Amino acid sequence: MEEQHKVFPLLLLLLFQVLHVASQTDRGDFTALSSLTQSWNNRPSNWVGSDPCGSNWAGIGCDNSRITELKLLGLSLEGQLSSAIQSLSELETLDLSSNTGMTGTIPREIGNLKNLNSLALVGCGFSGPIPDSIGSLKKLTFLALNSNNFTGNIPHSLGNLSNLDWLDLDQNQLEGPIPVSNDQGQPGLDMLLKAQHFHFGNNKLSGPIPQKLFNSSMKLKHVLFDHNQLTGSIPSTLSSLGSTVEVVRFDKNQLSGRVPSSLNNLKKLTEISLSHNELNGSLPDFTGMNSLISVDLSDNNFDSSLVPSWVFNSSLPNLNTVILKDNKLSGTLNLSSGYRSSLQLIDLQNNGITDLVMGNQKLNFDLRLGQNRICLENGVSEESYCKVPQTIPPYSTPSNGCSPPSCSNDQIASPNCKCAFPYSGNLTSRASSFSNFSDTSYYKEIEQTMMDFYRKQNIPVDSVSLSNPFKDSSTDNFQLTLNIFPSQTDRFNATGVSTAAFALSNQLYKPPEFFTPYAFIGVNYKHLGGESKGSKSSHTGVIVGAVVAVLVLLVLAILIGIYAIRQKRARSSESNPFVNWEQNNNSGAAPQLKGARWFSFDEMRKYTNNFAEANTIGSGGYGQVYQGALPTGELVAIKRAGKESMQGAVEFKTEIELLSRVHHKNLVSLVGFCYEKGEQMLVYEYVPNGTLLDSLSGKSGIWMDWIRRLKVTLGAARGLTYLHELADPPIIHRDIKSSNILLDNHLIAKVADFGLSKLLVDSERGHVTTQVKGTMGYLDPEYYMTQQLTEKSDVYSFGVLMLELATSRKPIEQGKYIVREVMRVMDTSKELYNLHSILDQSLLKGTRPKGLERYVELALRCVKEYAAERPSMAEVAKEIESIIELVGVNPNSESASTTENYEEAGAGDGKHPYANEEEFEYSGIFPTIRVEPQ
Numbered sequence: 034m035e036e037q038h039k040v041f042p043l044l045l046l047l048l049f050q051v052l053h054v055a056s057q058t059d060r061g062d063f064t065a066l067s068s069l070t071q072s073w074n075n076r077p078s079n080w081v082g083s084d085p086c087g088s089n090w091a092g093i094g095c096d097n098s099r100i101t102e103l104k105l106l107g108l109s110l111e112g113q114l115s116s117a118i119q120s121l122s123e124l125e126t127l128d129l130s131s132n133t134g135m136t137g138t139i140p141r142e143i144g145n146l147k148n149l150n151s152l153a154l155v156g157c158g159f160s161g162p163i164p165d166s167i168g169s170l171k172k173l174t175f176l177a178l179n180s181n182n183f184t185g186n187i188p189h190s191l192g193n194l195s196n197l198d199w200l201d202l203d204q205n206q207l208e209g210p211i212p213v214s215n216d217q218g219q220p221g222l223d224m225l226l227k228a229q230h231f232h233f234g235n236n237k238l239s240g241p242i243p244q245k246l247f248n249s250s251m252k253l254k255h256v257l258f259d260h261n262q263l264t265g266s267i268p269s270t271l272s273s274l275g276s277t278v279e280v281v282r283f284d285k286n287q288l289s290g291r292v293p294s295s296l297n298n299l300k301k302l303t304e305i306s307l308s309h310n311e312l313n314g315s316l317p318d319f320t321g322m323n324s325l326i327s328v329d330l331s332d333n334n335f336d337s338s339l340v341p342s343w344v345f346n347s348s349l350p351n352l353n354t355v356i357l358k359d360n361k362l363s364g365t366l367n368l369s370s371g372y373r374s375s376l377q378l379i380d381l382q383n384n385g386i387t388d389l390v391m392g393n394q395k396l397n398f399d400l401r402l403g404q405n406r407i408c409l410e411n412g413v414s415e416e417s418y419c420k421v422p423q424t425i426p427p428y429s430t431p432s433n434g435c436s437p438p439s440c441s442n443d444q445i446a447s448p449n450c451k452c453a454f455p456y457s458g459n460l461t462s463r464a465s466s467f468s469n470f471s472d473t474s475y476y477k478e479i480e481q482t483m484m485d486f487y488r489k490q491n492i493p494v495d496s497v498s499l500s501n502p503f504k505d506s507s508t509d510n511f512q513l514t515l516n517i518f519p520s521q522t523d524r525f526n527a528t529g530v531s532t533a534a535f536a537l538s539n540q541l542y543k544p545p546e547f548f549t550p551y552a553f554i555g556v557n558y559k560h561l562g563g564e565s566k567g568s569k570s571s572h573t574g575v576i577v578g579a580v581v582a583v584l585v586l587l588v589l590a591i592l593i594g595i596y597a598i599r600q601k602r603a604r605s606s607e608s609n610p611f612v613n614w615e616q617n618n619n620s621g622a623a624p625q626l627k628g629a630r631w632f633s634f635d636e637m638r639k640y641t642n643n644f645a646e647a648n649t650i651g652s653g654g655y656g657q658v659y660q661g662a663l664p665t666g667e668l669v670a671i672k673r674a675g676k677e678s679m680q681g682a683v684e685f686k687t688e689i690e691l692l693s694r695v696h697h698k699n700l701v702s703l704v705g706f707c708y709e710k711g712e713q714m715l716v717y718e719y720v721p722n723g724t725l726l727d728s729l730s731g732k733s734g735i736w737m738d739w740i741r742r743l744k745v746t747l748g749a750a751r752g753l754t755y756l757h758e759l760a761d762p763p764i765i766h767r768d769i770k771s772s773n774i775l776l777d778n779h780l781i782a783k784v785a786d787f788g789l790s791k792l793l794v795d796s797e798r799g800h801v802t803t804q805v806k807g808t809m810g811y812l813d814p815e816y817y818m819t820q821q822l823t824e825k826s827d828v829y830s831f832g833v834l835m836l837e838l839a840t841s842r843k844p845i846e847q848g849k850y851i852v853r854e855v856m857r858v859m860d861t862s863k864e865l866y867n868l869h870s871i872l873d874q875s876l877l878k879g880t881r882p883k884g885l886e887r888y889v890e891l892a893l894r895c896v897k898e899y900a901a902e903r904p905s906m907a908e909v910a911k912e913i914e915s916i917i918e919l920v921g922v923n924p925n926s927e928s929a930s931t932t933e934n935y936e937e938a939g940a941g942d943g944k945h946p947y948a949n950e951e952e953f954e955y956s957g958i959f960p961t962i963r964v965e966p967q
């Protein structure tokens with residue numbers, strides 16, 4: 034019997050070892066990937082096993098068994114980008130574009146991905162500030178964060194990205210000034226000497242466009258600052274980009290002053306839009322800017338003038354579109370001496386033009402003179418140029434000489450007449466330079482070049498179609514619906530969607546000039562086909578590996594069997610986990626554990642990637658906490674005691690015996706322990722959503738509405754009630770605080786760190802004298818003064834925690850103690866007890882937080898000066914239950930999911946009391962191993 038006990042785990046370990054040899058994926062990368070994605074919904078279906086590199090997991094690219102690419106686009110992923118991303122240290126490409134369910138903030142730790150070359154999070158639901166740490170991604174050449182909900186300023190640190198080529202922050206809620214380098218040594222965008230793309234449109238940027246932003250060392254091609262709140266004048270330094278710049282968009286701002294005449298140096302400029310500003314002085318003369326194709330100067334304060342001659346004469350050979358509407362042009366428009374054949378659209382609506390002289394010419398372009406005196410007064414309103422302009426004519430890619438079938442089940446006929454589920458999305462040109470929308474050759478050219486690209490890249494695309502062209506009036510962008518049809522079956526698998534979309538999000542596909550620059554935002558693809566589990570060769574690999582493993586195991590099993598029989602009765606200290614206790618004699622028999630497993634030191638080392646820095650999730654006086662993944666993929670938090678916090682064998686045994694018996698939904702549970710090679714470690718379940726403190730401070734991006742706060746309070750109260758009343762022997766926590774309450778996937782509260790706990794030995798029930806432990810702000814003053822520890826000390830701390838939940842303030846903030854502050858402003862005769870000024874302001878938006886008065890009353894009872902006047906934890910839990918019922922929610926239903934985030938709830942105004950506080954360390958979250966001497 035005994036030998037079986039010893040041999041079996043050893044065999045399992047060996048099996049794992051041997052199979053692991055066959056795995057092509059770095060263990061640490063696998064751990065990091067599991068940790069990053071375990072709480073995501075809709076992970077690709079072929080993500081099974083533990084070998085992403087060896088078994089072709091969709092969206093994962095590897096090099097030398099390290100994960101280098103994460104391309105997961107349009108897969109309806111839902112979740113957050115956690116700090117675990119930092120452990121994928123060889124990552125070069127990260128693209129999660131077109132997953133609207135990816136929310137929360139970008140973690141600061143992303144700055145540790147020193148090899149990252151391309152980062153694209155286009156069209157997701159990310160929010161919060163762009164972390165400064167992005168500036169440490171020195172290898173980054175491509176950064177696209179467009180179409181999210183990012184807020185705050187553009188960080189100065191982006192100026193450190195000296196290799197950056199593409200920078201797209203379009204369509205967010207970014208505000209504040211355009212950062213340039215300054216005397217205080219901060220870097221700025223002017224230092225991005227390799228950048229060709231500055232796309233900052235559709236934000237809330239303010240202040241002037243700094244002179245310093247442009248200089249002749251730069252390579253900028255596209256400079257887009259449209260639809261912001263910029264003021265001041267157009268910097269004359271723009272002209273220093275003469276040898277490179279092609280597109281300038283400053284439209285929809287509040288720019289004023291004159292257009293600098295030096296702009297005429299921009300010999301490569303094809304498109305410029307300065308519309309909807311407050312520019313004044315004379316209308317600029319663009320003569321000599323020979324590359325110009327499209328000009329928009331509409332809606333400014335230019336001096337009254339005749340229509341300038343450069344609009345029509347042949348000095349600008351490529352100019353096809355000039356928009357000068359909503360200005361003060363006057364006089365006669367004389368076209369009798371001819372005009373350029375390239376013209377497509379001249380829009381002069383809403384000016385003061387009195388007459389049109391045509392000579393023998395016939396109009397063969399779109400001339401718009403509506404709302405001018407000529408159309409209002411001279412009785413020519415029937416002329417086409419006075420009519421309300423036509424909208425863009427409809428277009429849809431025609432079928433390719435075949436007759437389109439009628440498709441069922443939401444399938445769509447491709448241009449090649451196959452029914453399929455295309456991947457679709459919006460293809461947007463940020464500066465389209467053509468206006469003749471009835472000429473379908475423009476569309477054809479896009480279709481053609483895109484198909485050529487997909488064919489050349491061997492991406493399984495059958496055909497593409499374009500439809501629904503329109504000009505988006507809120508961005509002035511030209512947009513098309515793009516359908517990409519799969520070639521091999523009627524639907525894409527996850528690899529197919531990601532690859533096809535990646536080519537667009539990462540700008541690998543280059544459209545014709547008249548459509549550049551562009552952006553693509555795809556839908557969440559709903560028709561994913563299955564993936565085959567790995568390629569043939571890796572199947573073979575696994576089979577060969579397994580056969581070898583079985584053979585090796587057989588031989589080993591026989592050897593071990595022989596060895597075990599020979600060693601009968603002799604003890605092997607290597608294979609018996611409990612022998613240590615017995616060697617330490619007087620400590621008695623092996624521990625009595627319920628469900629907790631023994632782990633060897635080597636296992637611990639393997640699961641934590643050799644206790645890698647990147648796996649560290651917390652540290653403190655007791656030692657370090659690491660994240661690890663068991664071979665099953667289950668994540669654990671491993672607490673490794675430092676030399677100083679090591680305890681004697683008896684105490685350690687007592688501790689794990691105690692913890693292994695504590696099982697409650699609202700308590701973090703012990704998975705196992707390691708006691709070998711002079712180390713003491715405790716292995717806990719991993720709780721994915723961080724601490725309550727992280728949520729209240731906005732750090733985790735999880736928004737806590739009132740109901741969630743009530744439920745978290747209830748969960749924590751129930752966990753504590755269990756410790757006080759049902760654990761045997763009872764346990765006093767002694768360090769209740771928001772960083773010791775963890776939140777799981779369903780935001781269920783789990784109390785952690787009851788390792789500091791004091792066992793309530795029966796004879797001492799009622800009070801325990803002990804050295805004072807705890808955290809300032811939460812500490813029961815009675816316990817502090819008398820050193821008499823009772824359960825009521827936990828109740829006090831819990832009351833403080835409740836006030837913290839209602840106010841989102843730290844217990845002690847700027848020298849003010851929350852308990853006293855609440856008592857000071859509270860006035861029970863007033864609405865909401867007059868607490869408006871002190872409550873978390875976001876709770877006051879929308880519906881009134883029901884039951885808040887009772888909640889605060891309960892909290893204040895918990896912090897009564899005399900312990901005897903405080904309720905018990907069970908009474909607290911009961912009262913909260915009844916408050917939750919009052920709100921109209923079932924207190925026992927599972928908490929809402931975590932998708933809502935902090936900013937969306939309108940609390941991210943930067944004035945949050947916890948905002949920008951870096952000092953919170955992730956410490957003391959897991960039970961300490963220490964047991965205090967009596």
Ligand SMILES: *[C@@H]1O[C@H](CO)[C@@H](O)[C@H](O)[C@H]1NC(C)=O
Nearest residue numbers: 157158159180181182936937
């Ligand atoms: C941004 O947030 C607003 C609400 O604040 C929401 O309506 C909108 O859908 C969000 N946009 C994106 C791209 O997630």
Ligand SMILES: *[C@@H]1O[C@H](CO)[C@@H](O)[C@H](O)[C@H]1NC(C)=O
Nearest residue numbers: 165168169189190193219220
């Ligand atoms: C930019 O890089 C320099 C040099 O590497 C460094 O000293 C500085 O702290 C960085 N600045 C920011 C804001 O990241």
Ligand SMILES: *[C@@H]1O[C@H](CO)[C@@H](O)[C@H](O)[C@H]1NC(C)=O
Nearest residue numbers: 214223224247248249250251
């Ligand atoms: C352009 O700006 C950068 C950063 O401010 C600076 O290093 C460089 O010397 C400037 N080049 C010129 C030609 O002024």
Ligand SMILES: *[C@@H]1O[C@H](CO)[C@@H](O)[C@H](O)[C@H]1NC(C)=O
Nearest residue numbers: 289290291311312313314334
């Ligand atoms: C043009 O605008 C600038 C800045 O607003 C102002 O100072 C100047 O007086 C204006 N010039 C004219 C001619 O209105």
Ligand SMILES: *[C@@H]1O[C@H](CO)[C@@H](O)[C@H](O)[C@H]1NC(C)=O
Nearest residue numbers: 156458459505554555556557
């Ligand atoms: C595409 O654009 C349309 C119209 O602006 C919008 O309603 C739709 O949500 C967009 N689709 C995606 C995937 O962004």
Ligand SMILES: *[C@@H]1O[C@H](CO)[C@@H](O)[C@H](O)[C@H]1NC(C)=O
Nearest residue numbers: 089493521526528529564565
């Ligand atoms: C996904 O589909 C493509 C072709 O449509 C196929 O070549 C590839 O093997 C599939 N990927 C996986 C992992 O099954």
